Amino acid sequence: MNEQEIETLLEKFDQSSLMNFSMVKDGFQLSLSKRDHDDVQTVPAPMTVPVTSDTKxxxxxxxxxxxxxxxxxxxxxxxxxxxxxxxxxxxxxxxxxxxxxxxxxxxxxxxxxxxxxxxxxxxxxxxxxxxxxxxxxxxxxxxxxxxxxxxx
The missing domain is CATH 2.40.50.100 (RNA polymerase II/Efflux pump adaptor protein, barrel-sandwich hybrid domain)
Structure with a gap:
């Protein structure tokens, strides 16, 4: 899929009443999802990990x-x-x-x-x-x- 096809799909999905959309085409996978404005979810707090000399x-x-x-x-x-x-x-x-x-x-x-x-x-x-x-x-x-x- 090219960029223009993806943009067209995004616009149509945004204007539709669908909440979820997934497709697979020639090995390319696209999954879209939207939330209701009433469905507020919090983003988890960032994880903090101590840094030691042997970590990557x-x-x-x-x-x-x-x-x-x-x-x-x-x-x-x-x-x-x-x-x-x-x-x-x-x-x-x-x-x-x-x-x-x-x-x-x-x-x-x-x-x-x-x-x-x-x-x-x-x-x-x-x-x-x-x-x-x-x-x-x-x-x-x-x-x-x-x-x-x-x-x-």
Whole structure:
């Protein structure tokens, strides 16, 4: 899709009564969502992490338009798509990973729901879950860090 097609879709979506819209075209995925003016949500307070000499910066999303750098050691597990992240287990579903849990490379650590489909997010390394960088049941962006894993 080119920029003009996206702008046209945005204008039509804004003028419509739709609250959510998602599409996939030739490997390009677009998800749009709007809120009622009465539906006021607060943005979570920025996370603060002590900086030590052995930490490396990773990025985490703090709002739809702002990216914050968080000094968190380890390997970032990033969102493979836009959607709603599930960090807590649901009845009949596998238990997802929490800080302190050991994981193996390829093991499911959480899920992202997009277009009524649940997509598994797998660990890129063996190690221990160090920190969760997003809240359960919140919208995440493509490539947004979800958690960090300390290798070993």
């Amino acid at each position: 910066p990773t990025e985490t999303q703090t709002s739809a338009t702002e990216t914050k750098v968080v000094d968190e050691p380890g390997t970032a597990v990033k969102a493979p798509l836009v959607g709603i992240v599930s960090l807590s287990p649901k009845p009949g579903k596998p238990t997802f990973k929490q800080p302190g849990d050991h994981v193996k490379k390829g093991e499911v650590v959480c899920q992202i729901e997009a277009m009524k489909m649940e997509n598994e997010v797998k660990s890129p390394v063996d190690g221990v879950v160090k920190a969760i960088l997003v809240d359960d049941q919140t919208m995440v962006e493509y490539d947004q860090p979800l958690m960090t894993i300390t290798e070993g």
